[in-house]
Amino acid sequence: MPIRSRHRKHRRFIDLSAHKRRDAVIQLKWKIQRNAVQAGHTVFWTDHLMEDPDFPDRQHQWIDVVFLGRDRCTLWNAEIITTGLAVDDAISNRAYEVAYAKLSEEEAKAEFAMEFKPVPRKSPSDTRCFEWVRRPKISYPQFEGTTFQEECQRLEMHFRATEPPTIGESFTTDRNYAYGIGLEATVAETNLDRAAVERTIARFRDIGESDWRQLP
Numbered sequence: 016m017p018i019r020s021r022h023r024k025h026r027r028f029i030d031l032s033a034h035k036r037r038d039a040v041i042q043l044k045w046k047i048q049r050n051a052v053q054a055g056h057t058v059f060w061t062d063h064l065m066e067d068p069d070f071p072d073r074q075h076q077w078i079d080v081v082f083l084g085r086d087r088c089t090l091w092n093a094e095i096i097t098t099g100l101a102v103d104d105a106i107s108n109r110a111y112e113v114a115y116a117k118l119s120e121e122e123a124k125a126e127f128a129m130e131f132k133p134v135p136r137k138s139p140s141d142t143r144c145f146e147w148v149r150r151p152k153i154s155y156p157q158f159e160g161t162t163f164q165e166e167c168q169r170l171e172m173h174f175r176a177t178e179p180p181t182i183g184e185s186f187t188t189d190r191n192y193a194y195g196i197g198l199e200a201t202v203a204e205t206n207l208d209r210a211a212v213e214r215t216i217a218r219f220r221d222i223g224e225s226d227w228r229q230l231p
Contacts, residue, residue, distance in 0.1 A: 025193060026193065027190065027191055027192065027193065028090075028190075028192055028193060028194055028195050028196060029190050029196065033088050036088040036089070037087050037088050039090060039194070039195070040083060040084070040087060040088060040089065040090050043060065043081060043082075043083060043090050044083060046060050047059065047060045047082075047083075057213075058082055058083075058213055058216055059080040059081065059082040059212060059213070059216060060080065060081050060082070061078060061079060061080040061081070061212075062079075063075070063078050063079065063080075065078070065208065065209060066208075074205070074206040074207075074208075075206060075207040075208065076096060076097045076099065076100040076206075076207065077094065077095065077096040077097070077100055077207065078094075078095050078207045078212065079092075079093070079094050079095075080093050080095065080212055080216075081093065081194075081195060082216050084196070084224060085220060085224055089195075089196060089224075090195040090196070091195055091196055091197075091198045091219075091224075092192050092194055092195035092196065092197050092198065093197075093198035093199070093200055094198070094199050094200070095200045095201075095202060095207055095212060095215055096199075096200070096201055096202075096207075097201070097202060097203070097204050097205065097206075097207065098182050098183065098184065098201055098202065098203050099205070101182045101201050102179065102180055102182050105180045105182065106171050106174050106175055106179070106180065107167075107171060109170075109174060109180075110167045110168075110170035110171045110174060111167055113170055114158070114163060114166045114167050114170060115163075117155075117157050117158070117166075118155070118163070122153075122155065125153065126153060126163050128150070129147065130147075130148040130150065131145040131146065131147055131148060132145060132146060132148050133145055134146050152164075182201065183201075183203075183228065183229030183230075184201055184202050184203050184228075184229045185199075185200070185201045185227065185228040185229060186198065186199075186200050186219055186222070186225070186226060186227045186228075187199045187200075187226055187228075188224075188225065188226055198219070200215055200219065202214075202215050202218075
């Protein structure tokens with residue numbers, strides 16, 4: 016019984032019966048319609064706060080949305096990011112890898128070690144809690160006396176100025192999701208507002224809801 020329960024919990028959306036997939040699509044359609052009046056999203060649903068009255072100029076570089084597919088049994092569970100954010104992530108990852116490679120095994124263990132200490136309880140019946148112990152920053156001679164984080168920041172600035180990566184637009188599907196079919200979309204938008212998300216969905220549908228990558 017436990018094995019069958021785990022199987023049901025992680026079952027892929029595309030392995031569900033057509034009836035169950037249609038039910039999920041109908042429920043999403045109703046959810047979008049109910050939310051349309053308040054949020055103005057007529058073709059997708061998201062739990063992100065896209066328009067913040069306290070920060071009207073706030074911009075979004077990534078967003079998670081779900082939207083209906085072209086047939087009655089498909090819905091898409093998408094993460095959309097801008098090409099600008101993709102470039103930032105690539106630079107950050109490369110800087111981390113280069114800096115980490117310069118640490119010895121002992122230095123790496125010390126740099127990323129985490130220590131917690133118990134928080135005094137007011138009474139013996141209180142739940143035992145722990146707090147993170149902030150450790151002193153470590154300077155390294157191979158980084159000219161700076162810390163690991165400072166070296167990462169230096170490398171990021173260097174790579175951005177001398178070797179910025181080129182990342183184009185793309186759509187990558189993933190059929191292993193439990194809810195809907197996964198989609199990772201990288202788009203050349205500066206701000207993922209409602210109009211930008213709707214443009215992205217329209218383009219994905221125009222190419223046949225399939226994988227696509229911009230040629231260099």
